Amino acid sequence: MKYIVLISVIFLSLSVFSCRENINERNGVLYWSSNNTDEITYARFIVEKWNRDNPGKQVRFQPVPEGQSSEEVILAAVVGGTTPDVYSNMWQGDVEYYARAGKLVALDTLEGFMDFLNARCDSAVIKEVTSRDGHIYQIPWKINPIMMIYNKKMLAKTGLKSPPRTYTEFLKMAGIIQKASLVGGRVTKWAGYAEVQVTWWQRWFDYYPLYLSASGGAKLVNADTAVFDNKYSVSTFAFLQKIFKNNYFPTDRLSSGQDPFLSGMIATRFTGPWEIVHAEKFKPEGFEYDFAPMPVPDDHSGPQYTYGDTKNLVIFKTCKNPLTAWYFLREFCRLENEAVFLKITNQLPRRKDLTSDPLFSNYFAANPLMIPFAKQARYVIGPDNSPVLKEVFDVISAEYEQCVVYSKKSPASAVKDAAHSANLVLMQ
Amino acid sequence: MNLKRLSGIKKTAAYIFLFIGAAAFVYPFIWMLMASLAPEKDIASFALWPTSIGLGSYVQVFEKIPVLRAFLNSMIVSLTVTFFVVVFSSMTGFALTHYEFKGRDAVFYIIIFTMSLPFQLTLIPQYILMVKLGWTDSYLALTVPYFISGLGIIIFRQYFKTIPRDLFDAARIDGCSDLKILFSILLPNAKPAIITVAILTFMGVWNDVLWPIIVIRNENLMTLPQLITLFAVGGKAESQLGVKLASAVLLAVPVVVAYSFFQKYFITSMASSGMKE
Amino acid sequence: MGKKKLTPYLLIAPYIIHFGLFVAFPVVFSLVLVFHRWNIISPMEYVGPGNFIRLLGDTFFWQSVLNTLYFILIHVPLQLLIAISFALILNLPLRMLGVFRAIYFLPVVVSGVVVTILWQQLFGYENGILNRLLTYLTLPRIGWLTDPDIAMPSIAIMATWKNVGLYIILFLTGLQTVPVQLYESADLEGATAWQKFRHITIPMINPTILLVLVLSTIGGFSLFIEPYVMTGGGPLSRTLSSVLYIYKQGFFFYHMGYAATMGVTLTAIILVVVIIQKKYVERNT
Numbered sequence: 009m010k011y012i013v014l015i016s017v018i019f020l021s022l023s024v025f026s027c028r029e030n031i032n033e034r035n036g037v038l039y040w041s042s043n044n045t046d047e048i049t050y051a052r053f054i055v056e057k058w059n060r061d062n063p064g065k066q067v068r069f070q071p072v073p074e075g076q077s078s079e080e081v082i083l084a085a086v087v088g089g090t091t092p093d094v095y096s097n098m099w100q101g102d103v104e105y106y107a108r109a110g111k112l113v114a115l116d117t118l119e120g121f122m123d124f125l126n127a128r129c130d131s132a133v134i135k136e137v138t139s140r141d142g143h144i145y146q147i148p149w150k151i152n153p154i155m156m157i158y159n160k161k162m163l164a165k166t167g168l169k170s171p172p173r174t175y176t177e178f179l180k181m182a183g184i185i186q187k188a189s190l191v192g193g194r195v196t197k198w199a200g201y202a203e204v205q206v207t208w209w210q211r212w213f214d215y216y217p218l219y220l221s222a223s224g225g226a227k228l229v230n231a232d233t234a235v236f237d238n239k240y241s242v243s244t245f246a247f248l249q250k251i252f253k254n255n256y257f258p259t260d261r262l263s264s265g266q267d268p269f270l271s272g273m274i275a276t277r278f279t280g281p282w283e284i285v286h287a288e289k290f291k292p293e294g295f296e297y298d299f300a301p302m303p304v305p306d307d308h309s310g311p312q313y314t315y316g317d318t319k320n321l322v323i324f325k326t327c328k329n330p331l332t333a334w335y336f337l338r339e340f341c342r343l344e345n346e347a348v349f350l351k352i353t354n355q356l357p358r359r360k361d362l363t364s365d366p367l368f369s370n371y372f373a374a375n376p377l378m379i380p381f382a383k384q385a386r387y388v389i390g391p392d393n394s395p396v397l398k399e400v401f402d403v404i405s406a407e408y409e410q411c412v413v414y415s416k417k418s419p420a421s422a423v424k425d426a427a428h429s430a431n432l433v434l435m436q
Numbered sequence: 437m438n439l440k441r442l443s444g445i446k447k448t449a450a451y452i453f454l455f456i457g458a459a460a461f462v463y464p465f466i467w468m469l470m471a472s473l474a475p476e477k478d479i480a481s482f483a484l485w486p487t488s489i490g491l492g493s494y495v496q497v498f499e500k501i502p503v504l505r506a507f508l509n510s511m512i513v514s515l516t517v518t519f520f521v522v523v524f525s526s527m528t529g530f531a532l533t534h535y536e537f538k539g540r541d542a543v544f545y546i547i548i549f550t551m552s553l554p555f556q557l558t559l560i561p562q563y564i565l566m567v568k569l570g571w572t573d574s575y576l577a578l579t580v581p582y583f584i585s586g587l588g589i590i591i592f593r594q595y596f597k598t599i600p601r602d603l604f605d606a607a608r609i610d611g612c613s614d615l616k617i618l619f620s621i622l623l624p625n626a627k628p629a630i631i632t633v634a635i636l637t638f639m640g641v642w643n644d645v646l647w648p649i650i651v652i653r654n655e656n657l658m659t660l661p662q663l664i665t666l667f668a669v670g671g672k673a674e675s676q677l678g679v680k681l682a683s684a685v686l687l688a689v690p691v692v693v694a695y696s697f698f699q700k701y702f703i704t705s706m707a708s709s710g711m712k713e
Numbered sequence: 714m715g716k717k718k719l720t721p722y723l724l725i726a727p728y729i730i731h732f733g734l735f736v737a738f739p740v741v742f743s744l745v746l747v748f749h750r751w752n753i754i755s756p757m758e759y760v761g762p763g764n765f766i767r768l769l770g771d772t773f774f775w776q777s778v779l780n781t782l783y784f785i786l787i788h789v790p791l792q793l794l795i796a797i798s799f800a801l802i803l804n805l806p807l808r809m810l811g812v813f814r815a816i817y818f819l820p821v822v823v824s825g826v827v828v829t830i831l832w833q834q835l836f837g838y839e840n841g842i843l844n845r846l847l848t849y850l851t852l853p854r855i856g857w858l859t860d861p862d863i864a865m866p867s868i869a870i871m872a873t874w875k876n877v878g879l880y881i882i883l884f885l886t887g888l889q890t891v892p893v894q895l896y897e898s899a900d901l902e903g904a905t906a907w908q909k910f911r912h913i914t915i916p917m918i919n920p921t922i923l924l925v926l927v928l929s930t931i932g933g934f935s936l937f938i939e940p941y942v943m944t945g946g947g948p949l950s951r952t953l954s955s956v957l958y959i960y961k962q963g964f965f966f967y968h969m970g971y972a973a974t975m976g977v978t979l980t981a982i983i984l985v986v987v988i989i990q991k992k993y994v995e996r997n998t
Binding site: 259260409414436 | 967
């Protein structure tokens with residue numbers, strides 16, 4: 009008997025541990041933010057403000073529970089049926105996956121939404137975030153455009169007056185840096201660095217933004233078909249292949265303790281505005297840097313697009329008060345509030361008045377390093393609508409490794425094979 | 437092959453061989469320990485002794501990830517599973533040895549069959565089961581699926597076979613209930629079996645990474661090996677070698693300490709995992 | 714009396730319940746899953762043999778199987794050779810054997826994650842200990858984990874280093890069961906050391922050889938954490954193990970039906986390989 013009691017005690021204690029909070033209150037809305045410190049600060053600010061003004065419709069807020077990545081935590085929540093009502097950090101490439109599974113509220117069916125969206129974004133962006141079924145399941149919220157950060161002094165030493173604009177200029181710069189860095193036949197400095205690992209999202213920092221720049225913002229996937237088998241992909245692959253072939257980028261993971269860019273081992277890097285905070289914190293005395301658009305093919309003309317790492321706002325179907333949630337999100341995105349958001353987080357809201365409204369210009373006057381990003385913001389593309397977009401990036405990554413890093417394939421055939429595999433994935 | 441016939445030269449050769457082997461097994465661990473104490477710039481260059489030592493890397497590990505919490509999780513999970521495996525395995529082993537009942541042989545064959553199933557077959561459906569039961573991100577997912585061990589049952593069954601029936605019958609005549617016979621007479625006499633099953637189970641659960649990675653996403657519920665794995669793979673270590681190695685040392689220390697105390701038990705227990713056949 | 718009859722069933726009840734929930738159900742369910750497409754958040758969709766057709770054309774899966782077999786092909790013989798050699802020496806009448814045995818066993822008890830993180834540093838190209846040793850010996854450096862042809866053998870070496878202690882002990886136990894008289898009578902007939910080893914030791918420890926073969930083969934098919942931490946399956950997918958690929962398809966892309974199909978297929982492959990091994994060892998001794 010003793011043992012049965014003991015066993016049940018342990019069982020009980022186990023089930024207590026695993027008990028989940030019951031989170032859906034009757035009239036309220038539960039909102040999850042990302043667990044980035046600055047975003048939490050903004051979330052606190054906006055939730056307090058809202059709750060003050062709307063006593064009957066309280067919003068409860070918590071950062072997304074810590075986990076491997078917020079994407080995985082959200083998926084686990086959807087699978088387990090423990091989603092919040094509102095989530096503010098949905099990667100745009102994930103939206104279609106949840107939308108097709110019927111997990112998201114179609115926002116265009118909510119009163120006043122389309123007026124709001126038309127005021128916020130231009131038609132290209134609206135088209136970009138419209139799902140294949142014609143509905144809109146997300147509010148374009150914020151972007152972190154990928155650009156080229158460069159070490160001013162290192163560049164000056166190569167004799168260049170401005171950062172390299174085209175592939176040829178970039179390769180020329182890379183050659184000069186390499187030659188000057190040779191110590192006993194060994195290369196000690198590189199033009200840049202790109203992860204050689206095949207993790208799918210690493211392509212956000214090399215192939216994808218280069219492809220968008222070269223092509224004027226072309227899609228990877230359109231109507232569930234791969235559409236990236238074109239000359240822009242090929243020239244991007246060829247450019248990167250040349251870089252690795254000539255050892256302009258190191259193929260080994262740089263595993264020293266210091267940041268390779270700030271320590272002057274690499275002259276450039278394709279990265280986002282978050283690099284500014286990091287650089288300001290760790291840069292050595294006298295270190296100077298700035299940002300420039302991604303390099304483009306020599307014959308390129310027209311605007312230069314790049315990848316924006318777009319994060320959007322969504323309402324989950326489990327939400328009991330979608331209207332309240334929507335009004336909360338509208339407040340969340342109001343001009344005055346987003347000016348506060350920009351100031352707190354240094355992340356750009358995705359809205360067309362970003363460079364024109366005086367509320368924002370004050371910020372940019374105080375943060376000149378952010379100006380290139382603000383200028384770039386008009387020409388930013390978010391990931392395409394496909395429920396299997398991650399896999400598309402994954403197959404591109406595999407071909408990227410074969411062609412770019414190891415030169416086992418020509419750019420043309422690598423791109424062709426990637427598109428073929430992507431179509432197989434898309435057909436599934 | 438006995439002592440008298442082993443010549444001096446052969447003996448020396450054997451010792452040299454053994455010493456080289458020992459160095460190959462121990463040196464990497466010593467290097468890892470020293471590297472975790474060394475300043476970051478030294479790690480790339482020292483072979484045995486860095487220019488200076490300090491706990492900086494460890495401080496960073498503790499700042500970046502909840503190591504203590506994960507250690508506690510691992511302890512809770514491993515001890516709970518070990519307890520239940522010993523209880524349930526001994527119960528089943530007891531039933532299989534001291535009772536005649538319909539289906540006994542069938543149960544035995546099912547156990548053997550189950551043991552030969554590779555985990556690759558059941559990985560996906562088991563995960564789905566966890567999801568459907570709502571057990572993901574809870575201790576339940578980390579413990580309950582492990583509560584039964586076929587090997588544990590076999591070990592107890594073999595051990596109970598060696599305990600004379602008289603002991604059992606005498607206790608029964610004294611009016612003991614069957615459960616009482618098992619838990620207060622048989623088990624206290626089955627220490628070697630308990631130790632073997634306990635060590636095998638504990639080590640198996642403590643070192644497992646794949647299953648926790650799949651069912652646990654909440655950092656506060658992660659086991660120590662899972663946390664360290666994700667730390668090493670993910671970006672939080674910011675590619676600082678010393679910090680990575682310090683986290684690995686932290687993961688190794690509890691087991692190495694336990695091993696140095698109970699080395700004999702560890703070796704005999706883990707070697708008996710080979711008696712599957 | 715009725716109660717007495719019930720007792721054994723009560724005793725095995727936990728086992729039966731657990732078996733039903735965590736073994737029987739998953740096995741049956743995986744056989745259902747293989748005929749479905751399911752991303753876990755949408756309803757299941759029947760696709761007939763669709764998953765198997767996809768599997769046949771999936772070069773990554775077959776490469777992962779070949780990679781895993783390649784790993785086993787290097788790892789298992791290396792393991793056998795080293796384990797037998799050390800066991801033979803540890804079986805000699807020498808001193809401090811307990812200490813050596815304890816040292817060799819150390820990597821066995823330490824978590825695979827520790828070993829992997831540690832060896833990732835030893836294998837480093839620029840500053841890893843192994844390449845520094847090569848440079849010191851004026852030999853060219855090796856891309857232990859970055860050279861596509863060498864990455865998997867490197868992982869096999871590491872896995873051998875980690876596990877060989879266990880197999881040394883197993884062989885040692887096996888060697889100790891060989892009756893000394895056999896060697897003595899062989900000595901009388903003037904047999905050489907090699908002849909004794911080949912015709913007495915090997916046949917006598919045959920069950921252990923088979924055991925070690927099967928155990929390390931099954932272990933080889935579970936290869937996951939090493940490539941997961943060290944290479945992510947690269948370079949050029951040469952270290953993509955089958956379990957890593959199943960993990961990727963199942964828990965990254967949420968193709969539950971497809972991942973289950975790979976699990977079932979892999980189980981069949983494991984079965985075939987183990988049966989072949991058994992037949993081979995039994996025939997050759």
